[in-house]
Amino acid sequence: MININVTKRLHTADGPMELEFQATVEDGQFVTLFGPSGAGKTTLLRMVAGLTTPDEGTIQVNGQTWFDSNRKTNLTPRQRSIGMVFQDYALFPHMSVAQNIGAALPRTKRQSVVRELLEVAGLLELASRKPDQLSGGQRQRVALARALALQPSLLLLDEPLSALDLQMRLKLQEELLSLHRRYQPTTLLVSHDMSEVFRLSNQVFVLELGQVVRSGSPADVFASSGISNKFRFTGEVVHIVPSGVISIVHILVGSDIVQVVATDKERESLQVGKRVLIASKAFNPLIMPLEE
Numbered sequence: 001m002i003n004i005n006v007t008k009r010l011h012t013a014d015g016p017m018e019l020e021f022q023a024t025v026e027d028g029q030f031v032t033l034f035g036p037s038g039a040g041k042t043t044l045l046r047m048v049a050g051l052t053t054p055d056e057g058t059i060q061v062n063g064q065t066w067f068d069s070n071r072k073t074n075l076t077p078r079q080r081s082i083g084m085v086f087q088d089y090a091l092f093p094h095m096s097v098a099q100n101i102g103a104a105l106p107r108t109k110r111q112s113v114v115r116e117l118l119e120v121a122g123l124l125e126l127a128s129r130k131p132d133q134l135s136g137g138q139r140q141r142v143a144l145a146r147a148l149a150l151q152p153s154l155l156l157l158d159e160p161l162s163a164l165d166l167q168m169r170l171k172l173q174e175e176l177l178s179l180h181r182r183y184q185p186t187t188l189l190v191s192h193d194m195s196e197v198f199r200l201s202n203q204v205f206v207l208e209l210g211q212v213v214r215s216g217s218p219a220d221v222f223a224s225s226g227i228s229n230k231f232r233f234t235g236e237v238v239h240i241v242p243s244g245v246i247s248i249v250h251i252l253v254g255s256d257i258v259q260v261v262a263t264d265k266e267r268e269s270l271q272v273g274k275r276v277l278i279a280s281k282a283f284n285p286l287i288m289p290l291e292e
């Protein structure tokens, strides 16, 4: 079980901001920190990792104190049982995929653990390649396998998939889920992609201006966000075609393009590349099985 109870005064472009976070996370949970840019999500993850020091509070993981401001306990990142993957978490450039995954492992265990992770993460074919011979998706897969190699108490993921295109992101979400099912590391993910939060996590904390404003299961949290949950999904604007007083907005949802009519006023806030929420309260959408 993980207990986090920390505060830190942050200095933002808009002035000081108090980051406060309290949570208890059961073993094996997949928890997301969700919220707008600047809310304090990365700083929170860095405090858990030991890369940033909280002003006050405690962090306890499986009965071990990682941080306690009163007792002046502050384990270094190396002393904390964590695996980390960041958006641009650099692999060792001079090492092969297999060497990267095994870098932190004791020699006796290295071969068997690396072999298993290569297999599970679908990297066997790429084992002897260097990072600069890999795609972005493959690199993040290696980073994930490396983060899991030491069987950490806590897996910390800071937007690990956000630099990937949508197809690759969806594929890696699947892989992340199956790795999580297999090894069941307690996981803390930073994401501002609602569909990702839904797919991956079973508990979400919504952070705004350093404070938790909602928490619970993704369905509960987003259902209470003021928009009907009868019919809603997220996507990315890929094309906008003006047509008289309206525009047809082409939105990529999963691997499908959906066309939505937007008024001039709605159109003003949209541009190609923007992530959007599509929701409707007024009608019952049709649902029918697709041919396999």
Ligand SMILES: Nc1ncnc2c1ncn2[C@@H]1O[C@H](COP(=O)(O)OP(=O)(O)OP(=O)(O)O)[C@@H](O)[C@H]1O
Pocket: 009, 010, 011, 012, 013, 035, 036, 037, 038, 039, 040, 041, 042, 043, 044, 052, 192
């Ligand atoms: N060690 C620190 N001391 C003081 N202020 C900090 C520190 N680290 C970060 N900040 C400030 O805290 C604010 C929150 O940053 P943070 O990166 O945690 O937000 P975020 O929610 O992860 O945003 P994004 O989604 O854009 O990554 C920023 O304004 C940042 O400048």
